[in-house]
Amino acid sequence: MDASRCILTREMETIPNLTDIDIYIQHGGYQTVEKALKMMKPEEVVKAVTDSGLKGRGGAGFPTGRKWSLLANRFPRYLCCNADESEPASFKDRKLLEGNPHRVIEGMILTSYANGINLGYIYIRGEFFQIIEQMDRAFAQAYERGYLGKNILGTGFDLDLYTHPGAGAYICGEETGLIESLEGNRPYPRLKPPYFPAAIGLWQAPTIVNNVETMADVALVVEHGADWFKGFGTEDSTGSRLFGLCGHVKKPGLYELESTITLRSLIYDVGGGVRGDKKLKAVIPGGISAPVLTPDELDVTMEFGEMAKAGTMGGTGGVVVMDETVCMVDALLNISMFARHESCGQCTPCREGMPWINDMLRRIEQGHGRQEDIDLLLDVCFNIEGRTVCVFGQAPGVWPTRSFIVKYLPEFQAHIEQHKCVVLPVEESYLRKENVEMLGVGVFRAKNS
Amino acid sequence: MTLEFSPEARQRAETIIRRYPPQYKKAAVIPLLHLAQEEWGYISAEAMAYVATLIEAPPVKVAEVATFYPMFNKEPIGKYEIQVCHTLPCALTGCGRIVKHLCEKLNIQVGQTTPDRRFTLKKVECLAACDRGPVMLVNKTLYTNLTLEQVDDILNGLE
Numbered sequence A: 001m002d003a004s005r006c007i008l009t010r011e012m013e014t015i016p017n018l019t020d021i022d023i024y025i026q027h028g029g030y031q032t033v034e035k036a037l038k039m040m041k042p043e044e045v046v047k048a049v050t051d052s053g054l055k056g057r058g059g060a061g062f063p064t065g066r067k068w069s070l071l072a073n074r075f076p077r078y079l080c081c082n083a084d085e086s087e088p089a090s091f092k093d094r095k096l097l098e099g100n101p102h103r104v105i106e107g108m109i110l111t112s113y114a115n116g117i118n119l120g121y122i123y124i125r126g127e128f129f130q131i132i133e134q135m136d137r138a139f140a141q142a143y144e145r146g147y148l149g150k151n152i153l154g155t156g157f158d159l160d161l162y163t164h165p166g167a168g169a170y171i172c173g174e175e176t177g178l179i180e181s182l183e184g185n186r187p188y189p190r191l192k193p194p195y196f197p198a199a200i201g202l203w204q205a206p207t208i209v210n211n212v213e214t215m216a217d218v219a220l221v222v223e224h225g226a227d228w229f230k231g232f233g234t235e236d237s238t239g240s241r242l243f244g245l246c247g248h249v250k251k252p253g254l255y256e257l258e259s260t261i262t263l264r265s266l267i268y269d270v271g272g273g274v275r276g277d278k279k280l281k282a283v284i285p286g287g288i289s290a291p292v293l294t295p296d297e298l299d300v301t302m303e304f305g306e307m308a309k310a311g312t313m314g315g316t317g318g319v320v321v322m323d324e325t326v327c328m329v330d331a332l333l334n335i336s337m338f339a340r341h342e343s344c345g346q347c348t349p350c351r352e353g354m355p356w357i358n359d360m361l362r363r364i365e366q367g368h369g370r371q372e373d374i375d376l377l378l379d380v381c382f383n384i385e386g387r388t389v390c391v392f393g394q395a396p397g398v399w400p401t402r403s404f405i406v407k408y409l410p411e412f413q414a415h416i417e418q419h420k421c422v423v424l425p426v427e428e429s430y431l432r433k434e435n436v437e438m439l440g441v442g443v444f445r446a447k448n449s
Numbered sequence B: 001m002t003l004e005f006s007p008e009a010r011q012r013a014e015t016i017i018r019r020y021p022p023q024y025k026k027a028a029v030i031p032l033l034h035l036a037q038e039e040w041g042y043i044s045a046e047a048m049a050y051v052a053t054l055i056e057a058p059p060v061k062v063a064e065v066a067t068f069y070p071m072f073n074k075e076p077i078g079k080y081e082i083q084v085c086h087t088l089p090c091a092l093t094g095c096g097r098i099v100k101h102l103c104e105k106l107n108i109q110v111g112q113t114t115p116d117r118r119f120t121l122k123k124v125e126c127l128a129a130c131d132r133g134p135v136m137l138v139n140k141t142l143y144t145n146l147t148l149e150q151v152d153d154i155l156n157g158l159e
Ligand SMILES: Cc1cc2nc3c(=O)[nH]c(=O)nc-3n(C[C@H](O)[C@H](O)[C@H](O)COP(=O)(O)O)c2cc1C
Pocket: A055, A056, A057, A058, A059, A060, A061, A062, A064, A067, A082, A083, A084, A085, A086, A087, A170, A171, A172, A173, A174, A175, A176, A209, A210, A211, A212, A214, A390, A391, A392, A395
């Protein structure tokens, strides 16, 4: 690992008062804005980002350059930087905004310039009180220094950027929910198609929604070039990413790494291993919505593609480590509580499905589960998946539920058979890889369809 | 309608509204509701109606939004709003103990306000500080890596 790549975190950790624009400029900040606006055409910025292979850091891993190239050819266009960060186990955007707000603003300016945008917002979750205030100050400083406003640096390019607060709803992280929320409506996600933000977004105009970390990476790409960015990571996952470690790990925190690192190495070498040297039981690798992995499945790299091959997802890069003391039914019950609370209630499968899953899991956890409950849970999952307006139903709903049940089936069965909470020893708690495949979800699906 | 912002809040409201294109004033509803909650502590029907006048929308439009978002209190709460994160990463690091301790110390259940109206205790979903769990918000301040002793110190430090 080349330490020189850890720019985002190194800047934050080694430069005091980086949140002040003067300090930021002293360390080379905003030079990319000078460079791009004065020396590059907008298309050249788009090309650099496309060539860099940068994939969105908001969860879906969609190539950023491609997203930009899909913008409908109409004006005005808008930018929404997604700082809703509500996916449990993700705290990278908070750290980035707390420590390095101008990097994000730089990325937003570059993105706007590249895409012919003159007005943008950063949608920040409402609980980030201090961050919103700090971001307002940072924008004000950027206006004072002439990096925002009319005729930026005398180039004729106009741009206004503002903060917009959320108010405690996870669904506002979903890009069309975010747009509805920004417009002043309930954040009910829109149907896609036709409402892809790039086609019909904020106020019906073509809109880019990008994550905070993606914006910071755009600034890095323009600063150092696409080749430099591609020099890190792999072809599938270029650059480095901010990974978060939390749960039962010795050194929880945020780490900027290339995606070539394996999940095992991330937990044991970077994170120092399991707290109290207990046995490892389960890992959620990319935010709470990502399907769970057993201790047998950790020799997979953090690349988006490899994660997908392993049946899970790179997601937001937030890793939850669970040791042998954790009851898997209880852990899933917690996740289902979250899903129940955060379902926006717009569409029936999700609004009704989440409470069902939650209630059944509570029943099993409390020892009143019935044999048929496991099939019933999977059946509910089947009836949610693909039948909802947005991915929420799957994300914190179906994916964790199905993966926990299929992989930790013995523990769920033990709860039902013994009519009480039983935390099985790690060796017995989960199915080995071969069995998982045999038990593939397809079996349940076939039965249910 | 009797409610109206103080002159300072009124000024802030105008700054907020100017952030959005004039034909899309409605976009200011969430920031204005936050402002209203700062002014009056909670969002009453009168507050909703007042915000509606500022953004030139029917009151029901504001009500639709105000009733959806968990951060808007529909009734008065205590002077200090304590919100403990109870999502999985914090649960793994012991938020349960923190909640239990607070319930015992304040002698209320989650969701309740103490009779002297000083404290309201709530559970919230992930606050994006999962590496420093357990965590809680007291009004606008985030406290991390909590121990029971720290919780006592924090509460004792509040006037
Ligand atoms: C239920 C749900 C919640 C989401 N929450 C967030 C979030 O908090 N932050 C975020 O950046 N993206 C979130 N996303 C992904 C966004 O929809 C969108 O893909 C992302 O902001 C695009 O940015 P990117 O291309 O830079 O990754 C969420 C998606 C779903 C389905």
